[in-house]
Amino acid sequence: MKTIKVGLGTCGVSAGAEKTLEAVRLAIEKENIQVTLKETGCNGMCFREPLMEVIDESSHSFLYGDVTPEKAQRIMAEHVVGDSPVKEWIVQNSGPSGDDSFFEKQKRIVLRNCGIIDPNSIDEYMAVGGYEAIQKVLKEYTPEKVIEVITNSGLRGRGGGGFLTGVKWKFCRQASGDKKYIICNADEGDPGAFMDRSTLESDPHSVLEGMMICAYAIGADEGYFYVRAEYPKAVQRLKHSIREALARGFLGKNIFGSAFNFSVKIKEGAGAFVCGEETALIASIEGKRGMPRFRPPFPANKGLWAKPTNINNVETFANISWIIMNGAEAFASMGTENSKGTKVFALAGKIARGGLAEVPMGITINEIVYDIGGGIKEGKKFKAVQMGGPSGGCIPASMGDLKIDYQQINKTGAIMGSGGLVVMDETTCMVDMAKFFLRFTEDESCGKCTFCRIGTKRMLEVLERITDGKGKEEDVDLLRELAYQIKNNTVCGLGQTAPNPVLTTLKYFPEEYEAHIRDKKCPAHSCAALVTYSIRADACKGCAMCVKACPSEAISGEKKKAHEINIGLCIRCGKCFETCKFDAVIKN
Amino acid sequence: MMARENTKKGQGENGFSNFKVELWKYQGEMGALIPLLQSAQGTYGYIPESAIDHISEVVGIPAADIYGVITFYSQFRLKPMGKNIIKICDGTACHVNASTAILRTVEDELKVNGDETTEDGLFTLQKVACLGCCSLSPVIMINDETHGKLTPKKVTKLLKEYRENCNE
Incomplete structure (x- = not known):
């Protein structure tokens, strides 16, 4: 059959x-x-x-x-x-x-079952070896041994921080207190990253199993999934898997005949990017405004309800059972000196083959963009990749041979982040990108630290001025000064990294800022205020489609004869450009 | 009319709203505020003042603090919402793939600006940061359904379909 x-x-x-x-x-x-x-x-x-x-x-x-x-x-x-x-x-x-080349350079650990098994069936997960790792751990390993294996594997937190997972677990294990919690951070807020959503939708049990192993290792008996409200399908599948696991007795008391007890709940986020930060996430689970606090004390000592708490993200947990079954050495044999294993990247933007690719650390940007992603859409020119979302930065195409690992990416001024990789071509304006991210962080700033709350607002105003063609010579220095202050005077990662998109674009694309400020031009023809439209008389058929589309009645001309745009009336909305079937409308 | 319809949507099997059931079930467990607010919003489509008072009475958190939590999170609304909620993604990938044109088209079609509800109460527009469907950008989400690889033309057609379904 x-x-x-x-x-x-x-x-x-x-x-x-x-x-x-x-x-x-x-x-x-x-x-x-x-x-x-x-x-x-x-x-x-x-x-x-x-x-x-x-x-x-x-x-x-x-x-x-x-x-x-x-x-x-x-x-x-x-x-x-x-x-x-x-x-x-x-x-x-x-x-x-x-x-086929989409898969050739991939090595799948986190995504091993994605698209292969039915996520709604615990039996299918078990048929591919699911829940064997937790049984092995409960029978053969002490909690200390689990932590040792994870530490030796070199696995680092995949949520963005890149802290060694085993060491993090050890801190929580050693923290005093008989009640401990673990939290799975599924509040994947970075625009451009979707691997956690996909993993939860395609293989929820692997995340749950990873969490159970962690709970055993640190001595926790209660866990929480903190999932974004924007991911209804992920929440639904997760709820289903928890019910299945409960029905089999994989959750609850004396799991697999051992003394290990574990229960897990789902908390749906309510929409706040800053809740991806550990202390803010904890505040949110406690039912408060999700505002970060000073560390120390770290959550490992004082977390949820002031008890020792360990937080890892979805991708990190999805690696755990594989490491237990295949050994720390197998995991550590992949990757580079300081970054072991694989990383899932979400390819999006102007790339021909957008999707999820899991690759060994140490692969180059070019290999991801060209060999896996199939190059740039519509044969356009590769300009940059944006890594790490609003906390990251833009890496120019000229650095395409860069080997991806935590250290190398940090050196560029970007960060690995959660693995969003948005590809940009020649039609993307880098100043506009910087503005885009600043608007995001300004909007998502929780308001606690003055430099984040007001500083990002001031930076955004400067960038808006520049893209509106009203930039001043001194604006670049002002941006740098504000960036320095925000980086050094804020409590959490959101503020400390918020200026990165501006700093990296300033570093690698200074000429674009200059063109906007000095020549009042947008080289990518993207900033609306700096683009004018005109109609090529030789290409215009006089079909009057653009006349109908124009909201400001700026286009005129006789039927079947070349039309003209009245620059004085034009509001630069670009509708004529989108409508014209003969490519007669051009941007200047 | 609108409120009644939304209440129906949030009703449990026993005829009581999910929100009331949640309030009854509450037994002093910690961290219940946000789920209660989510349940109120699920029932009424927004969080009415009376719900804040109810929660405050049962949970013992001052109404002002509850208000503070509501306004902190983008999910919560203090005004009634339209029958259909349109979330327009302006995440990085969508932005790079011209989500601004999609937003403009929806605004023009529905005659609203930014996060507003249409006069007929059929649609509420929300600009959101990322829906996590980046490889299908530009993307919008209407209620719980995601629509990808959009063009201004496709969006216009989509809105027409939803409007016709509503009028049926």
Whole structure:
């Protein structure tokens, strides 16, 4: 009997996977086909969603991409019933799309089960070795031994800080107190990062198991998932997995016949970026405004309800059971001197193949962008990657040979962060990017520290002035001064890193700032106030589409003759540019 | 009319609103404030003043502190919301892929500015930081459904569909 799998992560669903699944279901009912139909999460090929996999009787897998309901019907008829695969739509294993290279340089630990197993089935997770690591730990390891293994593996916190996970656990283990908590930080707030969402949607049990192992190691019996409210599907699957684990007795008292007790709750975040910071997250779980506090005391000594607490993020926990089963050495054999193992990157922006890729540390930026991501969309020129979200920075294309690890990235002025990798091409304005991130941090600043609350506001005003064509010569120095003060006079990571997007763009793209300030020009033709539009008389067919689209009646001309834009009336909205089918409207 | 409809949505099997059930269940557990507020918002579509007073009475936290928590988090609303909530993503990837054009189109179509509700109460617009569907940017989320790879044209069509569904 054949097996059919349809990917139903949020990315798949928004690309129309539910309609595809419905079409498959209908075909099965109508023709009374004998197959096993399964839902899976996301295998990382978000650019090919909706994805449908057909596994035939001899266990050969055929992965189809961009499967619309119509395509699904043909696949059902020709492949599932007729045994002849629809070759032109296959995207993996030498399919015509050439997408195999997306996987070639990947090494999957965190994403090992994503897109393969049904996230709603604990049995499928167990069939691929799930919950073996926790049993092994409970039977054979002391808590100290677990911490030793994790420390030796060299795993660092994948949430952004990059602190050694084993050492963090040790601090919490050694903290005095009989009641301890652990928290899984699933408040993935960095715009541009979505690996935690995908992991929770595609393989929730692996995160839960990692958390259980950690709880055993530090001596906690209660845990919390702190999940973003924007991830309804992740919350739903997590709730389901917790119910399943409870029903099997994997959660609760005397787990697997040992003395280990563990229960876990879900707390949904209420929308505040700063709650990704440990102390703010704890305040939020306690029901307060999520504002960070001074450290020390660190959460390891005084965390949730003033008890010792350990916080790790989703990706960190998803690594744990693999390390236990495969050994610290196997994990440490991958990566660079100071950054071991793999890292999941969320590829997005102007990249041809956007999605999730898990690669060994030490891979270069170019390898990710070109070999995995398939280069830049529409054949445009690669300009920069933004790493680390609002706390990170822009790394120029000229540094594409940089080997990615914690130290190397920090040297550039960016940070690894949670692994968002937004690719930019020649049409992206770097000053606008800096402004974009500053607006984000200014908006998300909790308001506790003056330099963050007011300093980011002042920086934003300067950047707005520059992109409006009203920048002054001294603005660059003012930005640097403000950045220095904010970095050095704030309590938490949000403030301390907020100026990074501005500082890195100033460092690597000073000429763009100069063009905006001195020449009142935006080299990327992106800043609305610095762009003017005109119509090329030789290309204009006089179809009057732009006249209809223009909200300010700035375009005039006789029918079937070249039109003109009245610069005085033009509000530079760009609608004519978007509307014109003949590329006659140009930006100057 | 609007409030009644939203109340229906938040009703549990026993006919009482989830919010009231949550309040009854409360037995002094720590950190219950935010889940209670989420439940109130789930029931009424926003957090009415009376809900703040109820919570304050039961949990024993001063109403002013509760107000402070409400205004801290972007999820909570003190005004009634439209029937459909449109979240327009302006995360990095969406921004790079011209989410501004999507925002402008929705604003023009619905005749609202920024985070507002339409006159007919059908739609509330919210600009959000990131919906986590970056590879499908630009993205918007209407209620709990995510729509990706949008163009101004596709958005216009999408809004029309939702409006027609509402009028049916």
